[in-house]
Amino acid sequence: MSDLFAFNGAQGAGYAQPESISDDFAIPTALQRNTLPRWPRASEPEIVRHYTWLSTRSHGIDSGFYPLGSCTMKHNPRVNERIVQMSGMNDLHALAPASHLQGLMAIFHEMQEMLAHCAGMDSVTLQPVAGAQGEFTAMRCIQEYHREIGQANRDKVIVPDSAHGTNPASAAMCGYEIIEIPSLENGRLDLDALRAVVGDDTAAMMVTNPSTLGIFEPEIAEAAEIVHAAGGQMYYDGANFNAILGKTNPGLMGFDAVHYNLHKTFSQPHGGGGPGAGPIGVKDHLSDYLPAPLVVADEDEEGEVWFDWYEPPKSIGKVQQWHGNSGATVRAWAFYRRYGRDLEKMSEHAVLNANYLRHRIMNPSQDVRDQIHAMPVDGAPTDVVKHEFTLSMSPVKDATGVTGKDIAKRLLDYGYMAPTLYFPMIVPECLMLEPTETESKEAIDQFADDFLHILTEDPELVKTAPHDTPVKRVDEVWAARNLILRHPCDDE
Numbered sequence: 001m002s003d004l005f006a007f008n009g010a011q012g013a014g015y016a017q018p019e020s021i022s023d024d025f026a027i028p029t030a031l032q033r034n035t036l037p038r039w040p041r042a043s044e045p046e047i048v049r050h051y052t053w054l055s056t057r058s059h060g061i062d063s064g065f066y067p068l069g070s071c072t073m074k075h076n077p078r079v080n081e082r083i084v085q086m087s088g089m090n091d092l093h094a095l096a097p098a099s100h101l102q103g104l105m106a107i108f109h110e111m112q113e114m115l116a117h118c119a120g121m122d123s124v125t126l127q128p129v130a131g132a133q134g135e136f137t138a139m140r141c142i143q144e145y146h147r148e149i150g151q152a153n154r155d156k157v158i159v160p161d162s163a164h165g166t167n168p169a170s171a172a173m174c175g176y177e178i179i180e181i182p183s184l185e186n187g188r189l190d191l192d193a194l195r196a197v198v199g200d201d202t203a204a205m206m207v208t209n210p211s212t213l214g215i216f217e218p219e220i221a222e223a224a225e226i227v228h229a230a231g232g233q234m235y236y237d238g239a240n241f242n243a244i245l246g247k248t249n250p251g252l253m254g255f256d257a258v259h260y261n262l263h264k265t266f267s268q269p270h271g272g273g274g275p276g277a278g279p280i281g282v283k284d285h286l287s288d289y290l291p292a293p294l295v296v297a298d299e300d301e302e303g304e305v306w307f308d309w310y311e312p313p314k315s316i317g318k319v320q321q322w323h324g325n326s327g328a329t330v331r332a333w334a335f336y337r338r339y340g341r342d343l344e345k346m347s348e349h350a351v352l353n354a355n356y357l358r359h360r361i362m363n364p365s366q367d368v369r370d371q372i373h374a375m376p377v378d379g380a381p382t383d384v385v386k387h388e389f390t391l392s393m394s395p396v397k398d399a400t401g402v403t404g405k406d407i408a409k410r411l412l413d414y415g416y417m418a419p420t421l422y423f424p425m426i427v428p429e430c431l432m433l434e435p436t437e438t439e440s441k442e443a444i445d446q447f448a449d450d451f452l453h454i455l456t457e458d459p460e461l462v463k464t465a466p467h468d469t470p471v472k473r474v475d476e477v478w479a480a481r482n483l484i485l486r487h488p489c490d491d492e
Contacts, residue, residue: 069420069432072264080331094322105307109295120251121281134259134278135170141289154203162211187380202232210386224254243387246344266332277328288314349437350387360448371456374399379427388434400459404429410465
């Protein structure tokens with residue numbers, strides 16, 4: 001059954017309504033339908049089976065390996081869901097007074113402190129509900145800070161071409177002009193290029209470290225000194241925070257503001273029943289501009305700790321209704337509470353898995369290599385990657401005509417989610433892979449074997465993939481130009 005609306009069971013079943021209690025409640029004739037609605041005539045078991053069947057057509061981290069680079073698609077512990085669904089968490093009203101929310105506010109306060117500590121920041125707001133919204137929020141704080149100190153002329157934001165793709169968009173939404181600087185041939189920051197563009201009009205530099213190439217920037221502290229000397233601020237994109245947690249932090253690198261992706265580093269599911277979560281942390285000089293509310297703790301005369309809402313004196317205002325995504329915060333808090341100092345081990349395993357997968361793909365056995373048409377090359381030359389890595393499929397394309405997209409589509413036939421495709425754009429025919437810390441050696445080995453096997457297959461087979469998925473190869477250009485935004489029954 002592929003279309004519930006085409007399922008025609010017993011006449012009248014599924015949408016039959018009881019008769020009116022009395023004639024006084026009769027629906028006026030003018031408001032009555034001329035024809036019955038196109039609701040499916042199906043029983044409850046049939047509907048349940050339909051939606052169960054639909055769920056099997058989607059791929060997620062619970063159904064298979066999901067090596068989506070720069071997204072950290074890892075296992076979300078189920079205990080987190082049990083905690084967030086407790087009545088004391090799930091049944092609270094957003095407008096309840098602070099005295100009724102002390103348990104939740106205690107979690108918020110602890111989460112603020114934890115995030116500030118692990119990133120080397122001084123203050124944190126949990127308001128933003130997405131990484132990109134966190135970027136926007138932090139840049140707005142920087143913008144207001146410059147206006148307050150009489151430097152509203154700072155209207156340029158510097159972004160390396162290896163940065164996370166949302167960085168320039170978020171800064172542009174604040175009205176900034178974007179200055180992109182190229183990377184060196186090894187994929188790292190070009191400090192000379194930075195010195196050439198930094199100046200009195202520099203508001204900030206936005207950096208993803210490790211970069212989207214999976215490479216840690218060894219000269220990041222010097223880059224921060226260059227920007228700070230010109231009066232600019234340093235912004236840290238936390239998309240790849242999973243790689244450094246417990247090892248170093250943005251504060252030590254010289255950053256003034258950072259956003260966190262709770263749905264990446266701290267195991268909140270992507271989506272999570274609503275938005276994600278992108279809290280931001282800032283240094284003291286930016287704290288007064290944070291969006292409200294924050295949670296503060298006070299001790300009464302009897303030594304009892306009480307929590308209350310706090311609005312910074314120069315706040316940019318709210319960026320999200322209520323208190324942000326409370327569910328995401330609680331899930332992330334449960335993850336943090338469960339693992340504590342072992343979060344450093346999480347980072348170690350994430351880096352270990354990425355380097356192992358890279359080694360397995362780039363070093364096949366001689367028997368396998370003899371069957372491969374062409375091998376990919378590293379997206380950037382390095383001995384060690386962090387939590388993710390990039391491969392250029394250009395040699396494969398040149399030898400066989402098989403593109404990076406073709407390989408990504410073929411991986412779907414093997415039961416995997418495709419890696420991030422054609423990003424970062426500085427790597428031709430790019431595939432970005434991130435196995436995360438939650439995948440086993442066995443799962444990584446199987447993926448590597450299947451990836452290498454695709455490189456041995458008939459190129460025509462790969463070019464026409466996927467073959468075994470519910471939806472086959474899609475004409476993406478046609479689909480983008482011919483959007484279907486209405487259900488065919490909408491006019492009935």
